[in-house]
Amino acid sequence: MPRAPELNDIVAKYPPGKPRALLHLLQDIQTAQGYLSREAIGAAAQHLGVTETRAFQIATFYKAFHLTPRGRQTLRICTGTSCHIRGAMVLADEVRKTLGAGPGATTADGAFSIELVNCVGACALAPVLLVDGEMLGNVHPGTVARRLKRAGEAP
Amino acid sequence: MKLTSVDMLAQRRETLVQRTAALAREVRVCAGTACVAAGAGKLSDAIQREAAAQGLVLAVDGDAADVEATVRLVNTGCQGLCQAGPLVRVLPQDAFYCGVRPKQAARLVSEALQNNAVIADWCAVSPQGQRYATRAEVPFYRHQQPIALEGCGAVAPESLDDYIAHGGFAALVRALEMSPEDIVQTVEDAGLRGRGGGGFSTGRKWRIAASASASERYVICNGDEGDPGAFMDCAIMEGDPFRIIEGMTIAARAIGAQQGFIYVRHEYPKAVARLDKAIVACREAGLLGAGILGAGFDFDVEIARGGGAFVCGESTALMRSIEGLVGEPRANYVRSVQEGLYGQPTVLNNVETFACVPAIIARGAAWFAATGTPGSPGTKAFCLVGKVAHTGLIEVPMGTTLRQVIFDIGGGVLDGRPFKAVQTGGPSGGCLGEAQLDLPVDFDALTAAGSMMGSGGMIVMDDRTCMVDVAHYYLSFLQSESCGRCVPCREGVAQFCHLLDTMRRGTAKPGDLDRAIRLAQDIAQASLCGLGKSAPNPFLSAVTHFRAEFEAHINDRTCSAGVCRDLTVFAIDAQNCTGCGLCAPACPADAIAGAPKQVHVIDAQKCTGCGACRTVCRDDAVRALPRNLPCN
Ligand SMILES: Cc1cc2nc3c(=O)[nH]c(=O)nc-3n(C[C@H](O)[C@H](O)[C@H](O)COP(=O)(O)O)c2cc1C
Numbered sequence: 001m002p003r004a005p006e007l008n009d010i011v012a013k014y015p016p017g018k019p020r021a022l023l024h025l026l027q028d029i030q031t032a033q034g035y036l037s038r039e040a041i042g043a044a045a046q047h048l049g050v051t052e053t054r055a056f057q058i059a060t061f062y063k064a065f066h067l068t069p070r071g072r073q074t075l076r077i078c079t080g081t082s083c084h085i086r087g088a089m090v091l092a093d094e095v096r097k098t099l100g101a102g103p104g105a106t107t108a109d110g111a112f113s114i115e116l117v118n119c120v121g122a123c124a125l126a127p128v129l130l131v132d133g134e135m136l137g138n139v140h141p142g143t144v145a146r147r148l149k150r151a152g153e154a155p
Numbered sequence: 156m157k158l159t160s161v162d163m164l165a166q167r168r169e170t171l172v173q174r175t176a177a178l179a180r181e182v183r184v185c186a187g188t189a190c191v192a193a194g195a196g197k198l199s200d201a202i203q204r205e206a207a208a209q210g211l212v213l214a215v216d217g218d219a220a221d222v223e224a225t226v227r228l229v230n231t232g233c234q235g236l237c238q239a240g241p242l243v244r245v246l247p248q249d250a251f252y253c254g255v256r257p258k259q260a261a262r263l264v265s266e267a268l269q270n271n272a273v274i275a276d277w278c279a280v281s282p283q284g285q286r287y288a289t290r291a292e293v294p295f296y297r298h299q300q301p302i303a304l305e306g307c308g309a310v311a312p313e314s315l316d317d318y319i320a321h322g323g324f325a326a327l328v329r330a331l332e333m334s335p336e337d338i339v340q341t342v343e344d345a346g347l348r349g350r351g352g353g354g355f356s357t358g359r360k361w362r363i364a365a366s367a368s369a370s371e372r373y374v375i376c377n378g379d380e381g382d383p384g385a386f387m388d389c390a391i392m393e394g395d396p397f398r399i400i401e402g403m404t405i406a407a408r409a410i411g412a413q414q415g416f417i418y419v420r421h422e423y424p425k426a427v428a429r430l431d432k433a434i435v436a437c438r439e440a441g442l443l444g445a446g447i448l449g450a451g452f453d454f455d456v457e458i459a460r461g462g463g464a465f466v467c468g469e470s471t472a473l474m475r476s477i478e479g480l481v482g483e484p485r486a487n488y489v490r491s492v493q494e495g496l497y498g499q500p501t502v503l504n505n506v507e508t509f510a511c512v513p514a515i516i517a518r519g520a521a522w523f524a525a526t527g528t529p530g531s532p533g534t535k536a537f538c539l540v541g542k543v544a545h546t547g548l549i550e551v552p553m554g555t556t557l558r559q560v561i562f563d564i565g566g567g568v569l570d571g572r573p574f575k576a577v578q579t580g581g582p583s584g585g586c587l588g589e590a591q592l593d594l595p596v597d598f599d600a601l602t603a604a605g606s607m608m609g610s611g612g613m614i615v616m617d618d619r620t621c622m623v624d625v626a627h628y629y630l631s632f633l634q635s636e637s638c639g640r641c642v643p644c645r646e647g648v649a650q651f652c653h654l655l656d657t658m659r660r661g662t663a664k665p666g667d668l669d670r671a672i673r674l675a676q677d678i679a680q681a682s683l684c685g686l687g688k689s690a691p692n693p694f695l696s697a698v699t700h701f702r703a704e705f706e707a708h709i710n711d712r713t714c715s716a717g718v719c720r721d722l723t724v725f726a727i728d729a730q731n732c733t734g735c736g737l738c739a740p741a742c743p744a745d746a747i748a749g750a751p752k753q754v755h756v757i758d759a760q761k762c763t764g765c766g767a768c769r770t771v772c773r774d775d776a777v778r779a780l781p782r783n784l785p786c787n
């Protein structure tokens with residue numbers, strides 16, 4: 001995928017020299033590219049007239065930003081209160097065992113990026129996993145591997 | 156079509172109401188998160204296909220304008236009883252069906268929609284075997300009173316016309332006839348208190364902002380919903396977005412603001428999309444923008460997407476985040492009502508607070524204040540979740556007791572297990588025990604008991620929930636969410652979390668409980684913002700009501716709930732085991748052996764204490780034992 005022209009297009013949508021737009025610009029870049037590359041952060045900073053340090057501060061403060069390329073699918077483990085008391089952390093351990101990568105990491109084959117999220121609004125089905133948009137409810141540790149295989153391209 | 160006057164809006168409503176009245180029936184399919192996960196989307200498609208096959212013309216969602224249609228299908232926001240989705244409600248009979256599958260669509264269309272019949276064998280049944288012919292009879296709904304959630308689950312969320320047909324923007328029309336001072340007075344007289352957690356008087360907040368001298372003022376809706384275990388604001392934003400816009404516009408009129416922002420949590424893309432559509436529709440209709448309803452009053456709303464930081468739910472941090480800065484709070488000796496966004500007077504209210512405003516203006520302060528308690532008028536929405544039989548989204552009059560909420564509405568504890576605790580107020584709130592169950596839902600009563608109302612998470616816990624683990628859960632959440640600006644919160648919460656972790660792991664030392672309590676008090680006193688100040692609450696309340704459990708973790712290294720994995724192994728009680736074979740495949744450690752119909756056995760050496768076997772066991776045959784004791 002040609003990344004560079006796309007980046008320029010996004011950046012050009014914002015008036016130059018307006019530091020206020022930094023957060024929004026970074027959000028737009030991430031939406032388009034899936035993560036914030038070093039190059040993207042630099043381009044955003046330069047365009048809006050802020051230091052790269054400022055841009056990195058924003059990019060690292062807000063958890064929504066990713067600084068490394070993403071897997072083909074995102075696996076979210078809900079660790080909201082309801083899912084927690086119904087065993088979400090056991091699921092997280094199981095996911096780590098099954099995929100060989102834990103929360104915050106991407107599997108070696110690039111299939112999944114794994115994240116923890118707070119309540120996704122389906123507490124009735126707790127504990128819940130989300131594979132991209134698809135929600136898997138009432139997941140038991142012993143069935144993680146099977147459910148993931150069905151939902152996507154798991155090992 | 157642009158509505159350039161109040162009369163035009165009234166005419167539009169009249170036309171829409173007549174069209175809706177011409178429809179014989181309405182079927183509402185819940186398209187809330189849990190129902191969609193349970194297959195509501197496929198159900199809705201199946202109903203439409205089936206209707207077409209049977210020659211029934213449906214008007215879907217917003218297009219009530221289709222005069223050919225005799226029945227309307229609305230894909231609504233959350234209808235509440237998430238446990239039993241996909242939910243279907245048919246009007247005017249008010250029939251209510253749970254867990255409807257796509258293959259049932261044919262019968263739904265032919266019997267309920269073509270023939271006005273209530274499908275008796277689908278109706279919910281009480282434990283005594285009584286059928287509930289209407290939704291209003293179902294206990295989950297019978298004790299509720301929706302105000303903020305009135306439209307959620309009723310209106311078509313993406314249709315401005317439908318909102319108008321349901322009485323939408325009538326309150327704004329009233330507000331335009333009133334003086335700004337009258338609006339503020341009405342909200343103050345209603346006694347509306349902020350639903351975001353603190354419970355500050357909304358009317359008083361508006362008055363301060365209105366009386367501050369400034370050229371610009373702002374209205375912000377806080378849709379950051381930071382509580383890790385709650386989704387009411389999400390449900391309102393997705394299910395009834397126009398109500399929020401109307402509430403904000405009334406606030407803008409009251410304080411003289413021209414610009415508003417809705418700050419939406421980053422994980423809520425659907426809420427952003429819905430609000431975005433709603434804003435565009437309002438602008439096109441002349442309900443936002445310059446000269447609203449031709450009344451010489453300008454107001455517009457923008458969406459600000461959150462960045463996934465809990466602390467940005469705090470008012471000053473949220474404002475910085477909208478300004479594009481790092482969302483760190485500032486010390487609150489300057490009040491953001493007077494010096495908020497871009498240094499201007501700013502009214503920041505929660506989603507649910509704004510959702511109450513149109514009802515108050517349309518029906519009057521006295522009407523609102525007639526519900527609830529003298530100190531906390533009105534109603535409160537809750538996410539009733541955790542180990543409760545009927546998980547869902549509810550709204551009850553203030554003053555309803557916790558017992559009524561959990562047992563009458565929630566149907567008691569899941570699987571009939573013993574009740575242990577209920578947590579309200581999220582990471583800033585606290586846990587209450589059995590002895591506090593008769594407390595009313597009321598800002599002051601809950602605070603006095605060491606918990607707080609919070610934004611509306613209500614998590615029910617049974618005897619298989621460990622209070623040490625719950626306290627650690629909230630602390631580790633706060634540790635990762637602390638912005639790091641002040642030392643007591645950054646370092647104190649980290650230490651505190653570590654202490655609780657040692658208790659969970661069985662490595663705590665005698666005296667650690669008192670050390671943790673002292674540390675908690677210091678953090679509460681010395682932190683900069685509400686995050687740190689309230690961080691110790693979940694722990695302190697848990698210690699107050701469940702001290703023995705903490706002591707057992709420290710002194711005896713036992714977790715009676717069987718949650719702390721380092722302290723627990725599981726064993727099968729041969730008396731109860733029926734050899735059903737559910738547990739063995741659920742075990743991630745391959746620690747369970749047994750032939751079908753034979754008693755199963757857990758290898759204690761292999762058991763990792765995860766408890767998966769106990770969760771799936773239907774015969775109550777799995778026991779948690781202390782790990783340091785020999786078993787079997
Ligand atoms: C750490 C922290 C997080 C908060 N998170 C939220 C939130 O997610 N949603 C919310 O409405 N209020 C939140 N609040 C409360 C807000 O600061 C503010 O009081 C509230 O939005 C005001 O609205 P209300 O008066 O309508 O309740 C939070 C406060 C703190 C200290």
Ligand code: FES
Binds near residue numbers: 079081082120121383
């Ligand atoms: S806590 Fe996981 S869906 Fe609500």
